[in-house]
Every structure is written in C-alpha cells, then in structure tokens.
Amino acid sequence: LAAYGHIYMYRFRPCIDMRAYPIDEYPAKCKQAAAIMHMLMNNLDPRVAQYPHELVTYGGNGQVLSNWAQFWLIMHYLAEMTDEQTLVMCSGHPQGLYPSSRNAPRLVISNGMVIPNYSSKEQYEKMFAMGVSMYGQMTAGSYCYIGPQGIVHGTTLTLLNAGRKYLGLEDLAGKVYVTSGLGGMSGAQAKAAVICGCVGVIAEVSEAALNKRWEQGWLMEKSSGLDDCISRLKAARLECRAVSIGYVGNIVDLWEKLVAEHKSTGELLVDLGSDQTSLHNPYGGGYWPVGCSLEEAQHVLATDGKKFSNLVQESLRRQVRAINYLTSQGMRFWDYGNAFLLEAGKSGAEVKCTDATREFRYPSYVEDIMGEIFSAGFGPFRWVCTSGLGADLEQTDTIAAEILCKNLAAENPPDVRGQYDDNLKWIREAAKHNLVVGSQARILYSDLLGRIALAEAFNQAIAEGKLKGPVVISRDHHDVSGTDSPFRETSNIRDGSMFCADMAVQNVIGDAFRGATWVALHNGGGVGWGEVVNGGFGLVLDGSDEAGRRAKSMLVWDVSNGVARRAWAGHPIADRTIRFIQENEELNMRVTLPHHVESLSLIEKALDQE
Numbered sequence: 001l002a003a004y005g006h007i008y009m010y011r012f013r014p015c016i017d018m019r020a021y022p023i024d025e026y027p028a029k030c031k032q033a034a035a036i037m038h039m040l041m042n043n044l045d046p047r048v049a050q051y052p053h054e055l056v057t058y059g060g061n062g063q064v065l066s067n068w069a070q071f072w073l074i075m076h077y078l079a080e081m082t083d084e085q086t087l088v089m090c091s092g093h094p095q096g097l098y099p100s101s102r103n104a105p106r107l108v109i110s111n112g113m114v115i116p117n118y119s120s121k122e123q124y125e126k127m128f129a130m131g132v133s134m135y136g137q138m139t140a141g142s143y144c145y146i147g148p149q150g151i152v153h154g155t156t157l158t159l160l161n162a163g164r165k166y167l168g169l170e171d172l173a174g175k176v177y178v179t180s181g182l183g184g185m186s187g188a189q190a191k192a193a194v195i196c197g198c199v200g201v202i203a204e205v206s207e208a209a210l211n212k213r214w215e216q217g218w219l220m221e222k223s224s225g226l227d228d229c230i231s232r233l234k235a236a237r238l239e240c241r242a243v244s245i246g247y248v249g250n251i252v253d254l255w256e257k258l259v260a261e262h263k264s265t266g267e268l269l270v271d272l273g274s275d276q277t278s279l280h281n282p283y284g285g286g287y288w289p290v291g292c293s294l295e296e297a298q299h300v301l302a303t304d305g306k307k308f309s310n311l312v313q314e315s316l317r318r319q320v321r322a323i324n325y326l327t328s329q330g331m332r333f334w335d336y337g338n339a340f341l342l343e344a345g346k347s348g349a350e351v352k353c354t355d356a357t358r359e360f361r362y363p364s365y366v367e368d369i370m371g372e373i374f375s376a377g378f379g380p381f382r383w384v385c386t387s388g389l390g391a392d393l394e395q396t397d398t399i400a401a402e403i404l405c406k407n408l409a410a411e412n413p414p415d416v417r418g419q420y421d422d423n424l425k426w427i428r429e430a431a432k433h434n435l436v437v438g439s440q441a442r443i444l445y446s447d448l449l450g451r452i453a454l455a456e457a458f459n460q461a462i463a464e465g466k467l468k469g470p471v472v473i474s475r476d477h478h479d480v481s482g483t484d485s486p487f488r489e490t491s492n493i494r495d496g497s498m499f500c501a502d503m504a505v506q507n508v509i510g511d512a513f514r515g516a517t518w519v520a521l522h523n524g525g526g527v528g529w530g531e532v533v534n535g536g537f538g539l540v541l542d543g544s545d546e547a548g549r550r551a552k553s554m555l556v557w558d559v560s561n562g563v564a565r566r567a568w569a570g571h572p573i574a575d576r577t578i579r580f581i582q583e584n585e586e587l588n589m590r591v592t593l594p595h596h597v598e599s600l601s602l603i604e605k606a607l608d609q610e
Helices: 031-043 068-080 121-130 149-167 185-196 207-216 226-239 251-265 282-286 294-303 305-328 340-346 365-375 390-409 414-429 448-463 502-514 545-568 572-583 600-609
Strands: 056-058 085-090 093-099 107-111 176-180 199-204 221-223 243-248 379-385 440-446 471-475 518-523 533-541
Touching (some): 031 471, 031 533, 068 093, 185 199, 221 226, 226 243, 251 305, 379 390, 379 448, 390 448, 448 533, 502 518
Parallel strands (some): 221 243
Antiparallel strands (some): 379 471, 518 533
16 A cells, blocks of 8 residues: 555456457356456456556556456356346445346446545545545446547547538548547557548657557657657648657647747648547646656656646646647647646636636537537447457448448438448448457447447347357447536536536436446546546347347437437437437337527526516
C-alpha cells in the first residue's frame, strides 16, 4: 500500500499466457460462463491492456478487477456456475454465486457505486486505496473491451463527420488533424486518421508507447523532433498523402510550434484538432505537464503532488492559449470526451463561453458532431467470435455487409443513409486494416433494426454451423442509452435533465430482465469519476431460438430507451426515430411522445406575463 497506493496482490498474478482462449477450452459447466471467462481474460491480455499487471485495461486507471486474488475467485465461481445461478461482482469483489433462474443474467457487475455526496475524486482515491471501490472506466470493468479497434471506429466516424460539418468535405485528403495520445484507447487515432485519408499528427510523451504503436503498424512515421515533425506534416499535406506522424514530446510544445509557424509564415498548418490525453485523471499521470521530461514529471508526481498539480494546470493554460489562437485563424477544435475542457476550465484556462446557451467555447464531439447519430438510434454495436477463429470473424463481416446493403436499398432519410454508407465502407475494409488485437472482435455503428438483424443473422449462422462457436454481442457504454454524462454523451440534452442519470440506470435494469447474459453499472468512465453514470451488457448467442428471442427483446429496449429520452428533450431526429420504431407493431412498444410548442412567441408571452 505504501509503495503503490493500492494492494494489487501481485504474488497471485497467474503464470499463464493471459489471453482470450477458444471458448471450448474453458472448464465451465455452462457456455455463458465460459464466454464471460473469454471476455474477462481478453481485457487482461498484455497486448490489449494498458497496465496488465495492475489489471488496468485502458484510460490510465480503468480497472478490470481490484486485485489478483479476485481474478482467481471470479474464475473459480464461473467454473462452478450453473444455468440457474448469478454471480454478483461489487467493485471487483466477487460477492458470491446466488440462486436465480435460467432467464436471469449469469453475472451482475457494479463498479464505483457510492453515495452521491461521497463521489469526489478525493474519496475515490481513499476508497480505491482501501480496496472497497474501483473505477471501471466503461468496458474495462464490464469485460467488454475489444482493444483499440473500438475507438478506431469511433474516431473514424468522428473525423468523417467533422469533415462534413466543419469543412464541408467528404474527402479529407490534404487536411491535417492534430491531437495527442498513443497509449491505450488514444493509440487508435493514428489508424483512424489514415483510414479517413488525412494527415494525422499525434504527440505522445512516452517513447515506449509511441514505439509500440509504430511496431504494431498503427503509426506510419516517427519524427525526430518538432522541426522534423513540421517538415513531414508540410510534405504530406502538399502531396495529399494519408499518413500518421508521431511526435515524441509534449502536445503543448507541438501546439505552440504550430502557432509560431503561423505567426512567422501566415500559413495555418492544421485544420482539425482535439485531445485524447487521460484528463479524467489529470493529477495521477493521465496528463503530463510541459517543460519537463516524462521521467522528471514522474518524479515530481511521486514526491510533490502539489507541485505536480500546479505544473499540470499551467500546462493546460498554455495548451488552451495556443488552441485559442489557432481557432481564431480558422482551425476547428472539439473536446473528445476526455474532460479536457472541464479540467482546463478548473485550471483557469480561457475555455468558458460568453454565450449563455453553453458552458464552453468548444463543443464536445458528442454535442456537435456525433449527438444526432445517437438521436437516430445509431451507436457502437460489437461482437466477439468466441471460437477464436479468424474465419468466423470473416464470416460475420460478410453477414454484416449483406445486412448493411439491404438497409441501404430501403427507403431512409439522408442522414440515416449516410451512416449506413460509412459503416458499409468500414466493414468492407476492416480486415485489410488489421484491426484485431486480442479477441476476434468487430464493431460498427448501427441503429435498432440493424442491430436486431445482425444478432438474428449471427444466431442463425451458428445454428447452421456456418460459425463454429457462440458469438457475444455487446456495445460500448458510450451509446444511445448507456451513459448519462453532461460533458459528453448527454451534453446536447437541453431540457434541464443533462445531469440526471435515470436513463443509464434504467437501461441496465431493463437489459437484465430482457435477456442479457451479464450487465454492468458504473460510476465514472470517459470524463471521470463522479461525472458520469454508465452501463453495458454482454449477450451470448449460441444458435438457439431462446438466444434469438432474448437478443431481440433486449435490443429493442437497449436502443429505444435513449431515443425516447432524446425525443422528450426536444431532438427532432430522435422524435422522428422513436415514432418510426413505435409504428412497428411487431415491437409492441408505446412511449410518451412530446407535444412541441408551436411557436416560441407563446413562451415569450408567458414569461412577459410573469
């Protein structure tokens, strides 16, 4: 505890090749338990996890479990579990197996569920040190992480939609995107930039992290310093060459170099900008300050926490000054849901907006770029082929492409067709981009009917023997209904309910009794502890009729819940979507629909009378 700030029980770390083994190799009494083992071990695979020895999958402190003794306990319980038992996990602690029914979840997880008045970062550090609570991020603590592929896909869609909205372009050739982070999830940015056809320049303070991405083939070029980085950027921009360029150093130095270039030459070298440092944990190593090496910063962090905090805050202020200058010259910048604007604002940086309709001068990517996608019911649908066979994943890619083609052939609004187009391109090219790290997994964005069609088609393929093992369907918690987060997923909810968490809590409860194999509910994730409530699920498709029924029942709720909430908040696309879903009599759903004010003058008159 004195040395690490937490008792990880390293002596219990198993001496095995930690990875997702084929489902039939697990010593389990039921397939659902074996599938959970498969997913759990993938989250701890050293190729996948950011800090595997500390049981951290991504985000700097996104725990799978709290210590290694818990790993042995959960694996033991899963090996003994029957189809009429449910395992309860409380912030990493395997509380035990309880009697339930075949229709109940096999696993129920809660992470960081503390009394609201005690949900501060200071209390988190104390409770985590004591081992009584933990920060599960999103899919780390729910055992549904699929490696950096998920954020590659999300970043790809974000960049494509940012190009359309901010630059009016379908083709990003010759455009430059500058950001930071090549560690856990942020390591996906280099790959996404190339898929989008632009020039991606990514700063990373850790040379080891940058080299890891370069060796994996996710980063194409390494620069030797700022001048070399700028030279490479200019050449690729001129040639309209899709390339990812890594800069070993602090992102603040890179932003300030871009400012200096503009002031000396009048040339704006960057079109789009963001940040993916782990600012949900700014004073614990999620963000390294400018002006000192990584090793020097680590020493200050370990010996003088107050000085480290001051350095971080000054670094954020400098970063924002540079960004503000570049945006005044035409660059477009957004918060990538990592609490950048929140923490920069707390540090005294000039990020506040003078417009009373919003808090910050820059939008969250959900608020401005991706939010209407959620309103249409589109979100990150995932699947994992538990056979471990690449051939099974290839078969599911083919099935997914066929379903997307059918959806494109149907009559749909232009915004919906655009999403089908983007995701069809993604799924057709996914294999050639070598996106699999760890389990045989895939992701795409789909709406409700698309998700149901995918689940039913996968289940049928298993029943017919076209797939050699069960498929786990899941999603990122960052989805239509899965997360209440006023600075990210629900940042565009303007009816006053953006700080309410009913949607995420109700979603997990509803998924649990509609057919999910396991469910998880978390405090924190994305923008940090105390700022978010989010949840997710895993559902095992085994080719049975029962699995198909479960999937359809659960998915209808899992998507429609968030669409209905957004419709009630006044989003026209969500209103259109939920009415379309409700008209499908087969789904047997009725929701409370909003009656919109016909004229704002009615509100003005009412206020005048007050």
